[in-house]
Amino acid sequence: KYILKVDDDIVVNTFTLINHLKFLDKLNPDREQTILCLLWSAMTVMRDSKSKWYLSKEDFPFDRFPPYCSGSAYIFTGDMAAKMYNASLYVPFFWVDDYYITGAVASAANVSYTQLGSLYTVSEQIAHSRFMSPKAFYTIMFGHFPGSMNNMREIWRRILISQKYKYPTRVQSYSFSWDEKLLINEKNMS
Structure with missing residues:
Protein backbone atom coordinates (compact mmCIF):
# COMPACT_ATOMS: atom_id res chain seq x y z
CA LYS A 1 0.00 0.00 0.00
CA SER A 118 6.07 17.94 12.78
CA LEU A 119 6.94 14.23 12.72
CA TYR A 120 10.33 14.80 11.11
CA THR A 121 13.49 16.31 12.62
CA VAL A 122 16.62 17.16 10.65
CA SER A 123 18.62 18.49 13.62
CA GLU A 124 20.48 15.63 15.34
CA GLN A 125 20.29 17.30 18.78
CA ILE A 126 16.56 17.92 18.53
CA ALA A 127 15.94 14.43 17.13
CA HIS A 128 17.88 12.87 20.01
CA SER A 129 16.00 14.84 22.66
CA ARG A 130 12.61 14.11 21.08
CA PHE A 131 13.34 10.38 20.78
CA MET A 132 14.46 10.32 24.42
CA SER A 133 11.41 12.20 25.73
CA PRO A 134 8.49 10.26 27.25
CA LYS A 135 6.24 11.30 24.36
CA ALA A 136 8.83 10.46 21.68
CA PHE A 137 6.80 7.69 20.13
CA TYR A 138 3.99 10.07 19.29
CA THR A 139 5.99 13.17 18.33
CA ILE A 140 8.67 11.90 15.96
CA MET A 141 8.69 9.49 13.04
CA PHE A 142 12.01 10.33 11.33
CA GLY A 143 15.20 11.63 12.95
CA HIS A 144 18.40 12.58 11.15
CA PHE A 145 21.66 11.27 12.66
CA PRO A 146 24.48 11.98 10.17
CA GLY A 147 27.59 9.96 11.00
CA SER A 148 26.29 8.96 14.42
CA MET A 149 25.76 5.18 14.46
CA ASN A 150 26.03 5.00 18.28
CA ASN A 151 23.21 7.53 18.70
CA MET A 152 21.14 5.63 16.15
CA ARG A 153 21.63 2.37 18.08
CA GLU A 154 20.76 4.07 21.35
CA ILE A 155 17.55 5.52 19.89
CA TRP A 156 16.58 2.25 18.19
CA ARG A 157 17.14 0.34 21.44
CA ARG A 158 14.94 2.83 23.30
CA ILE A 159 12.19 2.52 20.68
CA LEU A 160 12.25 -1.29 20.82
CA ILE A 161 12.42 -1.53 24.61
CA SER A 162 9.58 0.96 25.02
CA GLN A 163 7.44 -0.96 22.56
CA LYS A 164 8.40 -4.31 24.09
CA TYR A 165 6.88 -3.29 27.40
CA LYS A 166 3.98 -1.41 25.87
CA TYR A 167 3.03 -4.20 23.43
CA PRO A 168 4.73 -7.42 24.64
CA THR A 169 3.21 -9.59 21.92
CA ARG A 170 4.05 -7.17 19.10
CA VAL A 171 7.80 -6.99 19.70
CA GLN A 172 9.40 -10.40 20.23
CA SER A 173 12.38 -10.81 22.50
CA TYR A 174 14.56 -12.19 19.70
CA SER A 175 14.43 -8.78 18.04
CA PHE A 176 16.61 -7.48 20.87
CA SER A 177 19.62 -9.77 20.43
CA TRP A 178 22.40 -7.18 20.52
CA ASP A 179 20.41 -4.76 22.69
CA GLU A 180 19.78 -7.33 25.40
CA LYS A 181 23.48 -8.18 25.47
CA LEU A 182 24.27 -4.51 25.93
CA LEU A 183 21.79 -4.22 28.79
CA ILE A 184 23.11 -7.37 30.46
CA ASN A 185 26.68 -6.09 30.15
CA GLU A 186 25.66 -2.69 31.55
CA LYS A 187 23.99 -4.39 34.56
CA ASN A 188 27.03 -6.60 35.18
CA MET A 189 29.30 -3.55 35.14
CA SER A 190 27.21 -1.74 37.76
Whole structure:
Protein backbone atom coordinates (compact mmCIF):
# COMPACT_ATOMS: atom_id res chain seq x y z
CA LYS A 1 0.00 0.00 0.00
CA TYR A 2 2.93 2.36 0.71
CA ILE A 3 6.55 2.68 -0.40
CA LEU A 4 9.10 4.14 2.03
CA LYS A 5 12.36 5.68 0.83
CA VAL A 6 14.80 6.47 3.63
CA ASP A 7 18.50 7.38 3.83
CA ASP A 8 20.84 5.28 5.96
CA ASP A 9 21.42 8.11 8.46
CA ILE A 10 17.73 8.34 9.42
CA VAL A 11 16.16 6.58 12.40
CA VAL A 12 12.62 5.50 11.59
CA ASN A 13 10.25 5.01 14.48
CA THR A 14 8.38 2.21 12.72
CA PHE A 15 5.70 2.10 15.40
CA THR A 16 4.81 5.77 14.91
CA LEU A 17 5.04 5.29 11.14
CA ILE A 18 2.58 2.40 11.14
CA ASN A 19 0.19 4.12 13.55
CA HIS A 20 0.25 7.31 11.48
CA LEU A 21 -0.42 5.46 8.22
CA LYS A 22 -3.30 3.55 9.83
CA PHE A 23 -4.74 6.84 11.06
CA LEU A 24 -4.46 8.40 7.59
CA ASP A 25 -6.07 5.30 6.06
CA LYS A 26 -9.06 5.73 8.36
CA LEU A 27 -9.43 9.35 7.23
CA ASN A 28 -9.04 8.47 3.56
CA PRO A 29 -8.93 4.73 2.79
CA ASP A 30 -8.68 5.40 -0.95
CA ARG A 31 -5.68 7.74 -0.75
CA GLU A 32 -3.74 7.70 -4.02
CA GLN A 33 -1.19 9.81 -5.89
CA THR A 34 0.27 11.11 -2.65
CA ILE A 35 3.73 11.69 -1.22
CA LEU A 36 4.01 12.06 2.55
CA CYS A 37 7.17 13.97 3.43
CA LEU A 38 8.94 16.93 4.94
CA LEU A 39 7.84 19.34 2.21
CA TRP A 40 10.12 22.20 1.21
CA SER A 41 8.28 25.17 -0.28
CA ALA A 42 10.05 27.97 -2.15
CA MET A 43 13.52 26.67 -1.21
CA THR A 44 16.23 29.10 -2.33
CA VAL A 45 18.46 27.88 -5.17
CA MET A 46 22.14 27.84 -4.17
CA ARG A 47 24.09 30.35 -6.29
CA ASP A 48 27.37 30.16 -4.31
CA SER A 49 29.84 28.44 -6.64
CA LYS A 50 31.72 26.98 -3.64
CA SER A 51 28.68 25.00 -2.49
CA LYS A 52 28.20 21.38 -3.48
CA TRP A 53 24.57 22.35 -4.28
CA TYR A 54 25.57 25.23 -6.58
CA LEU A 55 23.31 25.77 -9.59
CA SER A 56 24.04 28.30 -12.29
CA LYS A 57 21.26 30.32 -13.92
CA GLU A 58 21.80 28.16 -17.02
CA ASP A 59 21.26 24.97 -15.00
CA PHE A 60 18.18 26.32 -13.21
CA PRO A 61 16.91 29.79 -14.18
CA PHE A 62 14.62 30.33 -11.18
CA ASP A 63 15.69 31.66 -7.77
CA ARG A 64 13.45 29.27 -5.85
CA PHE A 65 12.50 25.64 -6.29
CA PRO A 66 8.88 24.59 -6.70
CA PRO A 67 7.68 22.36 -3.83
CA TYR A 68 9.63 19.14 -3.27
CA CYS A 69 10.41 16.76 -0.43
CA SER A 70 13.45 16.35 1.74
CA GLY A 71 15.13 13.29 0.29
CA SER A 72 16.07 11.89 3.69
CA ALA A 73 12.74 10.09 4.02
CA TYR A 74 9.45 10.08 2.19
CA ILE A 75 6.50 7.78 1.62
CA PHE A 76 4.67 7.17 -1.66
CA THR A 77 1.24 5.65 -1.94
CA GLY A 78 1.60 2.31 -3.71
CA ASP A 79 0.14 3.55 -6.99
CA MET A 80 2.93 6.09 -7.38
CA ALA A 81 5.75 3.74 -8.45
CA ALA A 82 4.40 3.15 -11.96
CA LYS A 83 3.17 6.73 -12.32
CA MET A 84 6.53 8.17 -11.25
CA TYR A 85 8.39 5.84 -13.58
CA ASN A 86 6.17 6.78 -16.53
CA ALA A 87 6.49 10.49 -15.76
CA SER A 88 10.29 10.18 -15.50
CA LEU A 89 10.41 9.10 -19.14
CA TYR A 90 9.28 12.60 -20.14
CA VAL A 91 10.94 14.79 -17.51
CA PRO A 92 14.55 15.69 -18.37
CA PHE A 93 17.03 14.42 -15.79
CA PHE A 94 18.19 16.95 -13.20
CA TRP A 95 21.12 16.16 -10.91
CA VAL A 96 19.52 17.51 -7.71
CA ASP A 97 17.80 14.19 -7.13
CA ASP A 98 15.50 15.21 -4.26
CA TYR A 99 13.99 17.93 -6.42
CA TYR A 100 14.01 15.80 -9.57
CA ILE A 101 12.16 12.85 -8.02
CA THR A 102 9.83 14.47 -5.51
CA GLY A 103 9.40 17.79 -7.31
CA ALA A 104 9.72 17.68 -11.10
CA VAL A 105 8.76 14.04 -11.71
CA ALA A 106 6.14 14.06 -8.95
CA SER A 107 4.56 17.19 -10.44
CA ALA A 108 4.44 15.54 -13.86
CA ALA A 109 2.76 12.54 -12.21
CA ASN A 110 0.16 14.90 -10.70
CA VAL A 111 0.83 14.04 -7.05
CA SER A 112 -0.50 15.69 -3.95
CA TYR A 113 1.67 16.18 -0.88
CA THR A 114 0.97 15.46 2.76
CA GLN A 115 3.26 17.42 5.07
CA LEU A 116 5.00 15.37 7.79
CA GLY A 117 6.96 18.34 9.11
CA SER A 118 6.07 17.94 12.78
CA LEU A 119 6.94 14.23 12.72
CA TYR A 120 10.33 14.80 11.11
CA THR A 121 13.49 16.31 12.62
CA VAL A 122 16.62 17.16 10.65
CA SER A 123 18.62 18.49 13.62
CA GLU A 124 20.48 15.63 15.34
CA GLN A 125 20.29 17.30 18.78
CA ILE A 126 16.56 17.92 18.53
CA ALA A 127 15.94 14.43 17.13
CA HIS A 128 17.88 12.87 20.01
CA SER A 129 16.00 14.84 22.66
CA ARG A 130 12.61 14.11 21.08
CA PHE A 131 13.34 10.38 20.78
CA MET A 132 14.46 10.32 24.42
CA SER A 133 11.41 12.20 25.73
CA PRO A 134 8.49 10.26 27.25
CA LYS A 135 6.24 11.30 24.36
CA ALA A 136 8.83 10.46 21.68
CA PHE A 137 6.80 7.69 20.13
CA TYR A 138 3.99 10.07 19.29
CA THR A 139 5.99 13.17 18.33
CA ILE A 140 8.67 11.90 15.96
CA MET A 141 8.69 9.49 13.04
CA PHE A 142 12.01 10.33 11.33
CA GLY A 143 15.20 11.63 12.95
CA HIS A 144 18.40 12.58 11.15
CA PHE A 145 21.66 11.27 12.66
CA PRO A 146 24.48 11.98 10.17
CA GLY A 147 27.59 9.96 11.00
CA SER A 148 26.29 8.96 14.42
CA MET A 149 25.76 5.18 14.46
CA ASN A 150 26.03 5.00 18.28
CA ASN A 151 23.21 7.53 18.70
CA MET A 152 21.14 5.63 16.15
CA ARG A 153 21.63 2.37 18.08
CA GLU A 154 20.76 4.07 21.35
CA ILE A 155 17.55 5.52 19.89
CA TRP A 156 16.58 2.25 18.19
CA ARG A 157 17.14 0.34 21.44
CA ARG A 158 14.94 2.83 23.30
CA ILE A 159 12.19 2.52 20.68
CA LEU A 160 12.25 -1.29 20.82
CA ILE A 161 12.42 -1.53 24.61
CA SER A 162 9.58 0.96 25.02
CA GLN A 163 7.44 -0.96 22.56
CA LYS A 164 8.40 -4.31 24.09
CA TYR A 165 6.88 -3.29 27.40
CA LYS A 166 3.98 -1.41 25.87
CA TYR A 167 3.03 -4.20 23.43
CA PRO A 168 4.73 -7.42 24.64
CA THR A 169 3.21 -9.59 21.92
CA ARG A 170 4.05 -7.17 19.10
CA VAL A 171 7.80 -6.99 19.70
CA GLN A 172 9.40 -10.40 20.23
CA SER A 173 12.38 -10.81 22.50
CA TYR A 174 14.56 -12.19 19.70
CA SER A 175 14.43 -8.78 18.04
CA PHE A 176 16.61 -7.48 20.87
CA SER A 177 19.62 -9.77 20.43
CA TRP A 178 22.40 -7.18 20.52
CA ASP A 179 20.41 -4.76 22.69
CA GLU A 180 19.78 -7.33 25.40
CA LYS A 181 23.48 -8.18 25.47
CA LEU A 182 24.27 -4.51 25.93
CA LEU A 183 21.79 -4.22 28.79
CA ILE A 184 23.11 -7.37 30.46
CA ASN A 185 26.68 -6.09 30.15
CA GLU A 186 25.66 -2.69 31.55
CA LYS A 187 23.99 -4.39 34.56
CA ASN A 188 27.03 -6.60 35.18
CA MET A 189 29.30 -3.55 35.14
CA SER A 190 27.21 -1.74 37.76
